[in-house]
Amino acid sequence: MDSPHRYWENGTDRDSEANRMVSPPPVLFEARALLFLRQDEPVFGPLDFHLDRGEILLVEGDNGSGKTTLLRVIAGLLRADGGSMHLDGQILDHDSAQGRLLLLAHQLGLKGDLSPLENLRVAVGLHGCREHITPRDALRNVGLQGYENEPVRQLSAGQKKRAALARLLLLPAELWLLDEPFANLDREGIALVNRVIERHAEEGGAALVTSHGAVTFLHGQPRRLRLAS
Amino acid sequence: MKWIPRWMHELSSPPVFYRFAGVMRPWFMGFALLLTAIGLYGGLVLAPPDYQQGDAFRIIYIHVPSAEMSLFVYGVMAIAGFIAVVWRIKLAESVAMQSAPIGAAFTFITLVTGSLWGEPTWGTWWTWDARLTSELVLLFLYLGVIGLFHAFEDRRQGARAASFLVLVGVVNLPIVHYSVQWWHTLHQGTTVRLFGPSSIEGDMLWPLLVMMLATKFYWAASLCGRVRTDLLSIDSGKHWVRDLADREGR
């Protein structure tokens, strides 16, 4: 990703120039005794963990250990049965979470009848856009140049995933929740995901990444959170 | 939820309610049977025949308590449904969903007895009378709630979704009732005049009141039984159910 664009714009202090001088507190996200039940049996938890700015946390666990559920709880799609979540020290709920975190799920949230470009424009309309980047730039950065106007349903699984990655590049959000971002991707695609995530972390964002396989990052190993099944 | 009295909070725990309902159920059922016997004796034997309708009016002792119960149960279901949607209390979900078949049954009885009553007095089995039509819509609403509940794989999720439908219905029911009345006056169908409550004599009235009380007790007994079974099946993996099974199985 040798693009000159600045991907990361700090969400908390973008409003005034003066605030840029104050460095934000390092802890971006914190879960305290987070618990989720199904049929009164814990799917995961109680979990205590935190995520600093610029940090990548790898969530590991076997199938059915609750990785996806954990991400959906943090995203506010499921309601936790216990504990609390904090973003920047503020209690995280439906309203405060919105726009500050992004979810890349198994279902990518792309419309098959629309082109990648049209899909991205809808996302920008909903979330707004980072500075100095356009949907076209984002598609170029994930290697989808030439496919901008193809209907998404005609793309391969890997290309669809790349289109969803382009959305991450485009939208302003600090916390990324990536559910199996490496699935369906070739070696080059995996390297791309790594670059995108590390870039996000370098620019002060944080990512929670689930994987059931071994993951190697370019620079060092991220912290790991192991979910027992 | 600090404002909820302590005893209510304890009662909402499934094992506690299970025991409580088990103790109360025979009493409720006993009262229901006793009061039904008294009410029916009063209504069918002691009460004088109506000067216009003769003995045909006596179906009122089934029809009116059922009609009243069809609304009463809906009201209970709505309160329990509200608690289920807002606070997600397991017992409230169970009460709301287990009320639905009871309410549907009372609504059905109301329609059947209304129809049976209509034949000798109005000369027709069915008339698009405002009250009967509203009752029919109520039956559909009950069936929709039951259908939605069973359409979900997850019982508790189904209970919450169906409870939400119950609340939508609460807003809708009065609108249906008044619109049907308006529709009825617009179309000038068979003009039906049920006798007003004021014309009921004391001898005819007291068995009716007794029957209304009897149906309440029957409902309480029936609900206790249904919720007990439901709680057992929801909590089938829990310790208290396993302990219970061990004790009862001996």
Added chain:
Amino acid sequence: MRPGSLRAACAAILRRDLLLAWRRRGDIALPVLYALIVTTLFPFALGPDTALLARVAGGVVLVTVLLAMLLAFDALFRQDLEDGSLEQLMLAPQPLALMLGMKILAHWLSTALPLIIVAPVLASMLHLPGEAIAVLVLALLLATPLLSLLGAVLVALTAGTRRSGMLLALMLLPLCVPVVIFAAGAVSAAQTGLPWIAPVAWLAAALALMLVLAPLACAAALRIAIDA
């Protein structure tokens, strides 16, 4: 660009759904075709007596439009739920109720509006007099958004279930009784020369109320249904 403004978000959703509907324009024609077929069946069932057909025309067209809309309701959230768009919508920094309102508007424009456009044709096939047709169209313009809004709440409730067309019909019937009564009442009043403004005003009042309440209820219902 800054985090999406409300207007940009509304426009994005509306544009997307209309674009999707346009890409599948064949689906737009289906409810219209269905309404046409059902309306054609009535003269065969009732006989070609003009006076009789004219008397039932208003009600027949209304019920036909209602049933045609019922067929299309299932598509309102199903696709979005399956491809994950709905989750993305819930994560967006916009009020979910408003976004759903936009979806309902797009759905109304792509399913109900074509039905309203053919309604005069259907009504005149059944010999409804001209002035009553005007009232019928007016009643449909108020009744169909009401049905769309009510239907959306119920579709949201069934979003977590397996396919459930029949269930939706069962749930919608009690809710749509008042709508049918007032819409048909207006038409039959116009036909008999009575003032028809009162039922139309009732429909308008109900629509104003539901425009506010239904998207909120829809959002709440969807949060329950997706919670699995």
